[in-house]
Amino acid sequence: MSPPDPRRDGRLRAISALAGRLLAFRALREALLSRTPPPPPPEGSEDPSEREVPANRRAETGVAVLLVLAALCGFGFTAAYAADWHDTQVLGATLGVCLALIAVALVLAGKLVVPQETHVEERGLLLKEDEVEEVADILEEGGEGISRRALLTGAAGLAGAGLLTAAATPLASLGPNLDGIHSTAWRRGVRLVDDKGSPYRAQDIEAGTFYTALPEHADPDAFGSGLIVVRLDAKYLHLPAARRGWAPDGILAYSKICPHAGCAISLYRYPTYQATSVGPAFTCPCHYSTFLPGEGGRVVFGPAGRALPQLPLMVDGEGWLRAAGEFREDIGPSWWSVHRGQS
């Protein structure tokens, strides 16, 4: 047993005093905050039934006038329709006002013309214990005398399984094969054309703008068809080593479909003067995923989880721009077995 340490005692006392003060403060705050006046009983004991018969001639007149005006608007709609059934505004206005007048007339009638009643009804109990028991008894009585319950239940279960399998089979056979999910129309030698079908020459591709390219003789609306093509000067070009040959003369082609959620990438920022601005980049207008064409489609902002797939290009002997091979990865949004790019 060590001798009592006055400093330790002092500290303990200080701590307990502080704790005591905190507790007292909290108790006081609770007491102040929870002070409320005594409530009335929430369930009313008076009888609120009443019946009031209005004798409101003015309201009746009002309702009649409104209904007549509504009739006029209704006829007005027919007249407007006969005059010009394309004038959406007049048609909508006449019909809408007609309905609105009827609405007001009905509400006026409902509040000022007909008797106003307040009734009280008893709310039935939903749970009637004995009835539930009786239902259970009746159901069970239906099984009286059955000796081999388990056999019948098992057989019924088996039949059900058989029926379900039969029902599910057509559905399952509708079932998609995922053939073609990894392929697009782009193969080595396919020419790049614009949306009117004219092929692109390599020399027509200029820096500072972007082009939409589609595969010649293929479905332009297939997901894998759209390409975005740009030419970048050497200062912006930093492709990974394996892709150096993919960009003849600095012309790059990428899938136009964003690998995040499938929108077409149609924003291209190309700075007039890079020093006070940012480098060339593609952006998708849906969720603003941003990709750098000079760096193999790398994602620099936004929710896209994969880089933009790049298509290798080549220039043929006559100067036409052609694909130099297939995409090395899947285009479009990611899924369970998506082929992701290596570089």
Add this chain to the structure above:
Amino acid sequence: MSATRPRRSRSGSYADRRFRLTLRRAEERAGASGGIKWFLRYVFPDHWSFLLGEIALYSFITLVATGIYLTVYYVPSDTQVIYHGPYVLLQGEQMSEAYSSVLHISFDVPAGLLIRQTHHWAANVFIAAIVLHVMRVFFTGAFRKPRDLNWMIGLTMLMLAVLEGFAGYSLVDDLLSGMGLAIAYAVVLSIPFIGAQLGYLIWGGPFPGSGEFFARLEIVHVLLIPAALAILITLHLAMIMRQHHSQFPGKGRRERNVVGTPTWPAYALRSLGLLFAVGAVLILAGGLIQINPIWQWGPYHTYLSENGAQPDWYIGWLIGALRLMPNWEGPVIGGHTLFPNPFWGGAFFPLIVFGFMYAWPAIERRITGDYRRHDLLDRPRDRPTRTAFGAAFMSWVVIIFAVGATDRIFFQLYISYEQQIHFWRVGVWVLPVIVFFLVRSICRSLQRSGGHPLRAWEGEVLVRSPDGGFESVADSPEGRGSALAEPPSGTAPGQESNL
């Protein structure tokens, strides 16, 4: 027992006698008087907030009526055609037959644009009314037993309504909705394991789908979901009528009774008036305010897109989530990408939101330990924690919605898009917490003061005495007596109706 024609009453006016005779003849065949009598005397509690569900119902009726007209003219085909109709800007443009048919409806069919726009406004208002109705049910505790089953039916209807609206405007195959379908495809694909198969099943192949996609979507939009909604609405209303509508506590109102207006004549007239009002508002909007001008967007092609493309407001919460997510994708195990990025914002987020809402009655029962039946409603202020929690949850969803929608506003204030995203990635968690504490404290102070939320008296009344000096009068003019320290306690199982 006589086989001759029924006796006619000799008293009353001619109209009255014919009326009663007609009723008799109907009764001889249908035997429905008992039910009709029950319905005519059925009591509806009268609060205005109980009409929000009716606004949704009447919007649905408008949707069905206008939808029938549209379905007569719509062609669900993606066969490419060249446009030669009256709209000059699209002359010679290649588009699907579906898009062309909607252009036809908008420009050629009599009153076609009016009906089309009314239909679209009705869809927007339908879902807005459902959301308001869900809010009312939540904040007044009307989802508690025995109405928790109806709460789930209602949530299912909300989900179906959202899907229905999305399917409806996607049928048009314009640029805006086509982009939305591509995103929906990406979200379906992002579901782990079965995503690609499910996507191929729905679209009949890879996006943009096979030739039958629009026919399929049309059947879903025109038959399957409306039929499901009609069945659920019937169930929903049947359960309400069986249980009787809940009511706020007040004069003469007890757990075991219902106080209100009988159907006939006042309530029926007012309700009918609301039907006509909904129709009027929607038709006025359909004629006077343009919605979805698809001729300005042009047809959809997979290689086209536009800036500022947005879904309709009830899908906006999802685009916000998709934009807000950091670019997490993976993990990649054995060549399989377990969670592609759109999964989080497009599938996981709505799963959490709806799952939480479905589970809330059970969660609240567990937390409060209250397993009683409740037919008297709470004022939101009488359950500060529930109200605060609901407000915080809503603010979370609304902030995510705002992230997807308010980029244009912020950039007017020179806050760049990247800054907005970085801010809200933190703010979307912090603000709901602040909302929780704020709303809870507002509820408590409203409980104390007993006043109207926007007109509550807070302060002291001072009176000057004749010999100078002020003294405070402790009463408030609004009356402090109306505060409820304890909300209504509900009916314990086995309690009879003699409360």
Add this chain to the structure above:
Amino acid sequence: MRRRLARRWLQRRPRTPARVRVVVAILCGGLAVALLSAQGSQGAAQPSGGERVLANKQAVAPAPGEMTAPLPSSPALVAQGRRLYASSCASCHGIGLQGRRRIAPSLIGVGAGPVDFYLSTGRMPLPDPRVPPVRAPVKYSRTQIDALIAFVGSFGGPPAPDVDPSKGSLALGLHEFTLNCAGCHQMVARGGLTVSAVVPSLLQANGREVAEAVRMGPYVMPHFNSRQIDQHALDSLARYVLWTHHPDNAGGWGIYNLGPIPEGMVAWFLLALSLVLFARLIGERTT
């Protein structure tokens, strides 16, 4: 007496709690900012009903003076231009138009188009080289701009692009605009957003500005030469952009032609709100 009446009036009036007032003020302020900024981004106001471009009706004709005539040039103009340049532009672009590193690009060889574009839209002179150039009140008169064009043009470069919107085809304009421009500028040229830049709305652009911007690609916009967008396509683009100033809102009020966001706001704050108010008229208001 008056004091007592005043005090009684003050005491009787129900006061909203401070918290609620603050929240309402923030919401109103936010809404006001949103509406004002939406207005601001439109520029010119929309006439209601618009023009319906149906059945071969002609669209909006180009405004007088838009068709490009050869720009004037004379030694006096060049001299005036030199003086203006030295006083306003040389500090960033250099006295010999060579540019300054990290501040401003060289203007040698840019030609007349960029000079006309930047100056007649007020984007230049730019107060701070790090700030994006946006449309602003024009600092110079037409003569002064012509003088500067003549001066900068004397250092070489292409002439200003020709454009005649009335020769263009609206259908081709829509087609080309969708393919090349809508990704940034939005389908009806209401402007938009991209990462690190704001894309302006084209509501105040005239045909000549459109042509100049297309050919030169100001700030971070790409530029499109005549092999990608030929003269007819350029005329059509200009005609389409002019058309977007008054698009055919056949359905009624166009709500700024921004798409589903203003539509959602109308659905909630106009339609749903009016129906809720109607419901309040029908039902009881006290609980």
